[in-house]
Amino acid sequence: MSFLIANLGRAVIRFFTEAGEIFILLGKILAGYKGIYRDRQLLLDQLIVIGFNSLPIVLLVGTFTGAVSAWQTNYQIQNYVPIRFLGLATYKAVIIELGPVLTALMLAGRVGASIAAELGTMKVTEQIDALESLAINSVRYLAVPRFYAGIIMMPILAIFSDVIAIAGAWLVANVLLGIPSAIFFSEIQPRFNPYDVFAGLFKSVVFGAIICLIGCYIGFNTSGGAEGVGKATIRSFVLSAILILVFDYILATVFF
Amino acid sequence: MIEIKNLVKYFGDNPVLRGVNLTIQTGECIVIIGRSGCGKSVLLKQLVGLLYPDSGEILIDGEDLTQMSEQEIYKTRRKFGVLFQSAALFDSMTVSENISLGLHEHTDLPETEIAAIVESKLRMVGLPGIENLKPAELSGGMRKRVGLARALAMDPKYVLYDEPTTGLDPIMADIINEMIMRLNQELDVTSIVVTHDMTSAYKVADRIVMLHRGLIIYDGTPEQVKNTDDPVVRQFIEGRAEGPIKPIPTSGVGSGNRRSI
Known part of the structure; x- marks a missing residue:
């Protein structure tokens, strides 16, 4: 019994220690905005890596997200709701929920895990110590550009994802379900609410922050050689994915 | 002291x-x-x-x-300049970028002058002309010497x-030893x-x-x-x-x- 309590106590202490360390890192990164102009080349490199290089996978996921949501929405509403609402239902689901969340989960794997692996490798091969020994602040040099690139590119990628998802939904509705374009879009235009778009994009900013912050934190705290880097990569994805879903719920209760 | x-x-x-x-x-x-x-x-x-x-x-x-x-x-x-056990070169950068990083970060020297410093430090460690190689293209002894050139780039006091010399063959180890003595003097x-x-x-x-x-x-x-x-x-x-x-x-x-x- 005492063994169980001791283990539980250790887990609780570890949880709060790590949470505290993550907030300290976040504080240092947020304070690093002052050096962004000076480090614009580092930021630009990360905007390309995190944003531009992620575009193909985001577009692919977006297309199928829209397609499947149109198909399944049609199945769910066909006997209860007029079919002209299919476009509106799909659009709302994509803009508010599916676009930001699925894009974020995809990038948690592609970007977050990659940051954790890259920084983790630098950590276990003493490259971060080498950076620090050159009197270069490793948070400023490594974490700040990645974090700000993440929060800039995530909403942009979400916009691409939203647009391609609606296009995918329209394609399925029009070609496979035989719903004319005029009917598909008929309820979207009059019920368009900029607040939905804002809420979806705000979620994306938060998810981008989570992905890059967790990737950096886990990367900086990697130990144990190649095995440690592998574990850090997995841990980064799992923790980011959990936090994305938790914050998705929290933000949903705040916004709607 | x-x-x-x-x-x-x-x-x-x-x-x-x-x-x-x-x-x-x-x-x-x-x-x-x-x-x-x-x-x-x-x-x-x-x-x-x-x-x-x-x-x-x-x-x-x-x-x-x-x-x-x-x-x-x-x-x-x-x-300070630090030569790490594994050299700890930044593997995404070239040799030149590794050596010049501190200079770019802490000085306003023009590029030509930084290039001249990189060249002189590489000559000092006996590796002239390898500025554009990546760390993955270097042998263990070369990596240590590039690490030393990087440590010396800012003209440290310590x-x-x-x-x-860990992991080096006896001849390369002696070359590093000679280099340490020469730099010290x-x-x-x-x-x-x-x-x-x-x-x-x-x-x-x-x-x-x-x-x-x-x-x-x-x-x-x-x-x-x-x-x-x-x-x-x-x-x-x-x-x-x-x-x-x-x-x-x-x-x-x-x-x-x-x-x-």
Whole structure:
């Protein structure tokens, strides 16, 4: 019994220690905005890596997200709701929920895990110590550009994802379900609410922050050689994915 | 001058340094010897603030590193060049970018001047013309020498060498030893070398200190070390399994309170 309590106590202490360390890192990164102009080349490199290089996978996921949501929405509403609402239902689901969340989960794997692996490798091969020994602040040099690139590119990628998802939904509705374009879009235009778009994009900013912050934190705290880097990569994805879903719920209760 | 006073460092419950006292005079080449895992690298990393001591003082030119703000520590680090055990080259950068990184970060020198400094440092370590190679294209000895060129790029006052000859063939190890001696004499730097390679220690040292069980247990010239009758030092320098030195428990080492980032 005492063994169980001791283990539980250790887990609780570890949880709060790590949470505290993550907030300290976040504080240092947020304070690093002052050096962004000076480090614009580092930021630009990360905007390309995190944003531009992620575009193909985001577009692919977006297309199928829209397609499947149109198909399944049609199945769910066909006997209860007029079919002209299919476009509106799909659009709302994509803009508010599916676009930001699925894009974020995809990038948690592609970007977050990659940051954790890259920084983790630098950590276990003493490259971060080498950076620090050159009197270069490793948070400023490594974490700040990645974090700000993440929060800039995530909403942009979400916009691409939203647009391609609606296009995918329209394609399925029009070609496979035989719903004319005029009917598909008929309820979207009059019920368009900029607040939905804002809420979806705000979620994306938060998810981008989570992905890059967790990737950096886990990367900086990697130990144990190649095995440690592998574990850090997995841990980064799992923790980011959990936090994305938790914050998705929290933000949903705040916004709607 | 560097003065280390009563330096104590624990990793978990394991005491790695238990009150180290050491004075390093400006311009000397001091070699710290001791078994693997005895805390030599931990001591070295604390000199540049990469690890925090639990207690004690580290006076760099009279200023206590343990009492400095983060900004002051970064400023103090510019006095140091560090050659890491694995060289720790930035593998996404070319040799030239590795060496010039500190110059780009801390100076406003024009590109032509930075390129000239990179070229001169590479010539100094005997590797001219490899500016555009990536670390993956270099041999172990070349990586160490590029790491040394990077450590020297900012013309440091103190150069720290963490196991500079480990993993190198004897000829390359001797080339590195010659280089350490030459740099110490020509550039008038203070060198602190951590090693368990006694050939290297005898060759480069003005003074050798031995770290054992978290304490400095011996301090003398290479000649004094060779002739000592201290049983612990003798066992180590002769490389005997039998003797007063017992295996070092390693549990918990490497997971201590690193400077949070």
